[in-house]
Amino acid sequence: MKIFGWVYLWIPIYITASCPNNCRRCGQDIGWCQTCEDGYYQSDGTCYKCGNTGCLCRHQNECYGCKEGFYISDGTCNKCRYAGCLCTYRRECYGCMDGFYVKYDYWGNLYCAKCMASCKSCNNDKSCSACKLGFYGSICQKPCSSGCADQCDIYGRCPCKPNFTGSLCDKCIDGFYGENCSQPCSPNCSACSDANSCTSCRRGYYGPTCQIPCLSSMCANGECNRQNGVCSSCVTGYTGYSCNETCSTRCVNDTCDQFTEKCTHKCKHGFHGDKCEYTCPPNCQLCTSMNNCLKCEDGFHGNTCEYSCPSNCQLCNFENKCSKCKEGFYGSICQHNCPEGCSSCDDERKCLSCKASYSNPNKQCQCTIDICSSSPCTTCTNTTFYPDGNECCPCSRNCKHALCSSESTCTGECEDGRLLGWEVRPEMQCQLLLL
Incomplete structure (x- = not known):
């Protein structure tokens, strides 16, 4: 119809x-x-x-x-x-x-x-809209594959019988051959056209019938050339036609070219050359030759890293000026100490970052989480500190014996001359001094 x-x-x-x-x-x-x-x-x-x-x-x-x-x-x-x-x-x-x-x-x-003889249905005399059973194509001129389990559609697609594959079910699955794809290939063939002609081998084998093991067990993915058994590529760390030699340990990731042995991902720090066979000058991390260092170890400078930076300087230039200080120092040659607790500070000694166990650069890194007695931090184990968020910060020096309950409230008395108001109270506001 x-x-x-x-x-x-x-x-x-x-x-x-x-x-x-x-x-x-x-x-x-x-x-x-x-x-x-x-x-x-x-x-x-x-x-x-x-x-x-x-x-x-x-x-x-x-x-x-x-x-x-x-x-x-x-x-x-x-x-x-x-x-x-x-x-x-x-x-x-x-x-x-x-x-x-x-x-x-x-x-x-x-x-x-x-309609044309091969059409089941059509819209004109030049093409088919559906084919008779067992045929496909614009004019139903092509027979469905013998590998089809059911009728194929107008494009030849169909579900496949066992051992057939492909959208048209016209190919054998790996390991089988023959008109009905029922004949098994030789043991190490992954695909074949007959019992004596493999078109591809299983991993680890080569030869006309894939009967010969690859020349090395170090072939990447077990794959080697079908004709001569040479590894297609080596597993990481190995080189050579048979992948039986190791790459230089001076290569980054221990990887190198299979045939030239050149390092694939450059050299590890301190070495140079195609095979990283040469050593850089002392204190040099990255170089192109013994006379040209591109990056020195921290604390050194110069074309061959022959000069030491000032003692507290982590990085410096050829003029011996520091571009980065060691932790806790500042100045043009890192000659000044930052406040205690600061890992870095500016030229006015204002903390920019804190050392481990210290926090809050806005309070000169004098706060710490190490003495919180609870979580969240509501009390401190040291009574000269008060809880502030998730950290403990030091009480004001205006509080007598440095005892307080908050940044602006002393517990007990104020230091002499720091009382606000005329009455003495258990909790009193004290005029704050800079710490």
């Missing part, structure tokens, strides 16, 4: 050619029919012809409807007058059967023209 649009459904059935005569669908036991062709009925797995020509039936004498190209009248099916037409009475033509397509005559009357 003429159907507009495309729908592809994969249905687990067996191709009609394998089923009994007049059977449309059969199960795994291909001698037993599940569904018969129109005009036949099924009984005990066998298809029998309906009693009346053109009838659809469930037993011999029934006629509950008609096949395409017939119409029912007085309980019997009569053939439509016009070839390929669907009708409800003899002279009608409201659509076309499978194998025909709609056309109109000079007076605008619908009639059905025959």
Whole structure:
């Protein structure tokens, strides 16, 4: 029947050619029919012809409807007058059967023209919209692959039988060959065209039938040349045709070219050369030769890192000026100490970052988390500190004996001359001095 649009459904059935005569669908036991062709009925797995020509039936004498190209009248099916037409009475033509397509005559009357022989349905005489069972292509000129388990679509795609693969099911899976892909390749072949011709080997083997182990167990992924057994590439750290030599330990990641031994990812610190075979000058991390150092160890400078930086200087330039101080120092040659707790500070001794165990550069890194007695930090183990967020900070020097409960509240008395107000109270506000 003429159907507009495309729908592809994969249905687990067996191709009609394998089923009994007049059977449309059969199960795994291909001698037993599940569904018969129109005009036949099924009984005990066998298809029998309906009693009346053109009838659809469930037993011999029934006629509950008609096949395409017939119409029912007085309980019997009569053939439509016009070839390929669907009708409800003899002279009608409201659509076309499978194998025909709609056309109109000079007076605008619908009639059905025959599709090409291989088409199941079509829209014109030049292409097919669906193919007869076992064929595919724009004009259904190509047979479906013998590897198809079911009917293929118009592009040749189908579910595959065992041991077949590919969108058209026209190839054997690895390890098998033959017309039905049922013959196993030789033991070390991953693919072959016959028992004596491997097209690819399993990892670790080479030769016409993949019978010879690769020249080395150090081939990357076990792969080697099919003709001579030379490793395609080596595992990390090995080099040579047979991958039986080690790369220089001076190469970064111990990796080098398989055939030249040149380091793949440059040299480790302190070495140079294609194979990192040369040593850089003392105190030099990165160089191009013994006379040209690109990066010195911390604390040294010069073309060959022959000069020491000032004692508290971590990095310096050729003028002996520090570009980075060691922790806790500042100044042009790192000659001054930062406040205790600061790992770095500016020229006004203002903390920029704190040493380990110290925190809060805004308070000169005098706070610490090490003396919090609870989590979250609500009390401090040292009574001269007060809790502030998640850290303990030192009390003001204006508080007597440096005892306080917060940044601005002393516990007990103030230092002499620092009392705000005239009355003495258990908790008193004291005028703050800079720490």
